[in-house]
Amino acid sequence: MNLIYNDKLNGFFSMSVADNWFQRNAGQPLSTFCIVLNYGETIDIQIDLKKYQIQNNQICCINPGSIIPKISSKDQKHCFIDFNQAFYCLELHDKELSCNGLLFGALPQPPVLSFPEEEATDNIGLIEMLKREFSYAESNQGDMLRVLLKQLIIKCVRLAKKQLFNTTDLPQEETDIIRRFQALVEKYFREKHKVADYAEMMYKSPKTLSNTFKKLNGQSPLQIIQERIVLEAKRLMNYTDKSVKEISFELGFSEPAHFSRLFKKVTGESPSEFQ
Numbered sequence: 001m002n003l004i005y006n007d008k009l010n011g012f013f014s015m016s017v018a019d020n021w022f023q024r025n026a027g028q029p030l031s032t033f034c035i036v037l038n039y040g041e042t043i044d045i046q047i048d049l050k051k052y053q054i055q056n057n058q059i060c061c062i063n064p065g066s067i068i069p070k071i072s073s074k075d076q077k078h079c080f081i082d083f084n085q086a087f088y089c090l091e092l093h094d095k096e097l098s099c100n101g102l103l104f105g106a107l108p109q110p111p112v113l114s115f116p117e118e119e120a121t122d123n124i125g126l127i128e129m130l131k132r133e134f135s136y137a138e139s140n141q142g143d144m145l146r147v148l149l150k151q152l153i154i155k156c157v158r159l160a161k162k163q164l165f166n167t168t169d170l171p172q173e174e175t176d177i178i179r180r181f182q183a184l185v186e187k188y189f190r191e192k193h194k195v196a197d198y199a200e201m202m203y204k205s206p207k208t209l210s211n212t213f214k215k216l217n218g219q220s221p222l223q224i225i226q227e228r229i230v231l232e233a234k235r236l237m238n239y240t241d242k243s244v245k246e247i248s249f250e251l252g253f254s255e256p257a258h259f260s261r262l263f264k265k266v267t268g269e270s271p272s273e274f275q
Contacts, residue, residue: 001015001016001017001020001076001079001131002016002017002021003015003134005145007086007087007142009086010086011083011084011087011142012082012083012086013081013082013088013142013149014032014080014081014082014083015080015081015127015130015131015134016079016080017073017078017079017080018043018071018072018076018078019073021080021082025068026068026069027068027069027239029064029065029066029067029235030062030063030064030066030082031064031084032083032084033061033062033064033083033084033090033104034061034082035060035061035062035080035103035152036054036059036060036061036078037078037079037123037127037152038054038055038056038057038059038060038077039056039057039077039120039123039124040056040073040074040075040076040077040078041056041073041074041075041077042054042055042074043055043071043072043073043078044070044071044072044073045060045070045071045072046068046069046071047066048067048231048234050109052109052110052112054078055114057114057115057116057117057119057120058113058114059112059113059115059155059159060110060111060112060113061103061104061110061111061113061156062110063105063107063110063186064104065235066110067235067239081130081149087142087146088146090153091183093150097150097153097154097157098157098176098179099160099179101178101179101180101181101182101183101184101186102157102161102164102175103153103157103160104186105182105183105185105186106182106183106189106225106227107182111160111163113159113160113163113164114163115159123152123155126152129148130145130148130149133145133148165216174212174215174216175216177202177204177209178216180202181202181209181213181221181224182224184198184201184202185198185225189225189229189232190229190232190250190252191252192225193225193229193252194225195210195221195222195225198221206221226262226265226266227266229251229262230262230263230266230267232251233251233263233271234274236250237275244256244260244271247259247271259271
């Protein structure tokens with residue numbers, strides 16, 4: 001399976017099995033959002049420098065910019081769904097979906113979500129409806145694909161709210177604080193390195209952000225910022241020929257020594273040791 005839809009406004013949507021998807025995306029930064037739905041045998045996948053397993057009845061959301069050097073699957077009972085901002089803008093639809101910063105953004109790791117056994121048939125049915133839509137060469141084809149994609153994203157959001165936080169008692173205001181913060185970090189981590197920078201954009205105090213993360217997520221806002229910077233640094237060190245000095249400037253550090261101290265604080269090794 002390798003189904004691709006393009007529209008006149010540069011919108012892109014595709015559905016693929018692992019082999020076809022990997023041929024298109026291997027070893028380069030993803031230019032799209034990706035949702036992997038697995039209803040077959042375990043998929044082994046490396047996202048950036050970490051290995052993950054997507055087991056039967058699980059969904060994984062992968063950020064744009066991620067690099068996938070390895071995928072292994074034993075069957076074709078799964079679907080890799082790709083879409084870009086021009087096809088479906090998550091930021092524009094955030095009020096109705098509540099997924100920006102929850103499924104995608106500066107997250108501690110790509111969310112791998114488990115859906116209940118009783119939903120397996122519904123999810124497979126949704127995938128089949130998406131596949132059938134590719135047989136209709138009509139002007140409203142893109143609209144129908146967006147409607148079905150929205151259903152899938154809503155399913156993912158419901159699972160994420162139950163599975164990604166330390167408590168099931170989730171005040172909407174507090175989950176929205178975490179979502180917005182993680183979305184903003186993904187957008188501005190190269191230039192804004194302090195919690196106060198994001199607190200100001202959100203009209204919150206740094207203490208409010210810290211207390212909310214402590215209650216619901218376990219990580220501090222500063223950890224989120226620093227780990228996102230380090231993730232990007234690792235990508236650049238591992239997949240480009242850029243020097244540590246070039247990388248430090250690209251990530252918004254005026255002095256390479258400041259970047260090196262942060263990198264060692266987060267990883268336990270210096271950039272040169274990592275390389």
